[in-house]
Amino acid sequence: MMNDIMKRGQIECECGNVYFVESIYPQVICMACKKVNDFNGDPIPEQSILENEVE
Amino acid sequence: MDIKIGARLHNRFDIEVKDILSGEIVKRAQAENIVLNGVYNILASSYSNLMANRINFGSGSGTFAPTRTTLFNHSGYYSASLVESVYNAPPLASYAKKKIVIPPQDHVGVTITEVGLGTDGTLISHAMLEDSEGNPISIGPKTDTQEITIYATLYVELNFPSGIDALLHSTFKNALVDAMLGLTTNGMGIAFYEISSTNRASFTKLYASTNKAATVVTTAYNSGVILTSSHFSVFDIPNKRSKTNRLRYGTSVANQKIWSLAWYTEYSGARPLFRTVFPNQFWEGYNFVGKAIGTGNGSTVAFNLPWSDINTTKTYKIYLDGVEKTQGVDYTLSNSESTTTVTFTTAPSNGAAITGDWWVDYIPKDSDHVLDVTLTIQYGSV
Numbered sequence A: 001m002m003n004d005i006m007k008r009g010q011i012e013c014e015c016g017n018v019y020f021v022e023s024i025y026p027q028v029i030c031m032a033c034k035k036v037n038d039f040n041g042d043p044i045p046e047q048s049i050l051e052n053e054v055e
Numbered sequence B: 001m002d003i004k005i006g007a008r009l010h011n012r013f014d015i016e017v018k019d020i021l022s023g024e025i026v027k028r029a030q031a032e033n034i035v036l037n038g039v040y041n042i043l044a045s046s047y048s049n050l051m052a053n054r055i056n057f058g059s060g061s062g063t064f065a066p067t068r069t070t071l072f073n074h075s076g077y078y079s080a081s082l083v084e085s086v087y088n089a090p091p092l093a094s095y096a097k098k099k100i101v102i103p104p105q106d107h108v109g110v111t112i113t114e115v116g117l118g119t120d121g122t123l124i125s126h127a128m129l130e131d132s133e134g135n136p137i138s139i140g141p142k143t144d145t146q147e148i149t150i151y152a153t154l155y156v157e158l159n160f161p162s163g164i165d166a167l168l169h170s171t172f173k174n175a176l177v178d179a180m181l182g183l184t185t186n187g188m189g190i191a192f193y194e195i196s197s198t199n200r201a202s203f204t205k206l207y208a209s210t211n212k213a214a215t216v217v218t219t220a221y222n223s224g225v226i227l228t229s230s231h232f233s234v235f236d237i238p239n240k241r242s243k244t245n246r247l248r249y250g251t252s253v254a255n256q257k258i259w260s261l262a263w264y265t266e267y268s269g270a271r272p273l274f275r276t277v278f279p280n281q282f283w284e285g286y287n288f289v290g291k292a293i294g295t296g297n298g299s300t301v302a303f304n305l306p307w308s309d310i311n312t313t314k315t316y317k318i319y320l321d322g323v324e325k326t327q328g329v330d331y332t333l334s335n336s337e338s339t340t341t342v343t344f345t346t347a348p349s350n351g352a353a354i355t356g357d358w359w360v361d362y363i364p365k366d367s368d369h370v371l372d373v374t375l376t377i378q379y380g381s382v
Helices: B038-043 B175-181
Strands: A007-012 A018-023 A027-029 A036-038 B002-019 B025-032 B054-058 B074-079 B081-088 B094-102 B114-118 B125-128 B146-159 B164-166 B204-209 B225-230 B232-236 B241-244 B247-249 B260-266 B270-277 B286-295 B302-304 B317-320 B331-335 B340-344 B353-360 B371-379
Touching (some): B002 B114, B002 B125, B002 B270, B054 B094, B054 B146, B074 B094, B114 B146, B175 B270
Parallel strands (some): B002 B371
Antiparallel strands (some): A018 B081, A027 A036, B002 B025, B002 B146, B081 B094, B204 B225, B204 B260, B260 B270, B286 B353, B317 B353, B331 B340
């Protein structure tokens, strides 16, 4: 089942964009530069990006 | 001063069909909405918090029209749960992603061709299912071993003229975005209206910053003062907009340097909307001409300008009895945020009129002037 635990955070992307997130996903795309960041603002390597993960 | 903000909604759907026996996603579809006029009945009205938490699905087809209030052939709906919300600083879009899950045992036999997002009473968007290439497709007939998940992502884009900043606060976000995404937990968004009589007068507060160094981007509000408060009371549904009452700073109100104006809602804490920091296209500064500074007495050499912190990149002049004096020869000038002083080489004679021309970047509000401000939200455009 999908993990529906909400995570909340303020993400500061490497590109300088700051955005506020509430999400069940462990990473959120930056709409300014399209990088995928975790909740620490660290970019996620492409091979580990989870896309709407359903188990 | 009339500030106009554009605000547009867009709604995307993503649909997945999972075979519960294999656990595999066996089909995907997507849909791009048209926004229905019903959304403006909510946004441009006194109840403008768009609690669009109902995802509808149906099996019909037909010709789209923004005037529609239902799907072509409604099959059912579920209340959606929040998957993700992201607040970006405008002009980047912010969004809320919500989902429903149609469990295997429900709606067996249904075919889904159309979807729509709605509130409890109003359908706000309508879309037909497509494959990844944009071709029309349908899902179904649904079996009792299929679980269908429908995601609805609602995007909000704001547009505002140069000179306006949208405020985004880490806790209070932006009240307009919050309202359009239907994410506020306060039960109201930009309505500023009719929630309770005790709060009614404080729904929209307009703050004026008296300090040019202060910013209001990350704080609820800065060192400014509440100049006045009002609420959105001009609801223009046909033209998809709502507008505040004219907020008038009267002759006895806020007689000070006004460096910026900021709008907030005031419901369970000041929730930010927008600000404008001068000088900009709404206020390019003010040019004092022949402004009285003082009168000579034969001994005093230093006189403070009645409005300090002048813009020294623009022309300024000092006169004695109407005769222009020369800086560096007849006088020197010191300029700071709190005090601007002209110091004469020789004390002006008794009774000599000291006047000047200069620019300031702020609004030098005094008891001889009023300042009128309105804020308009224009929905459906950016």
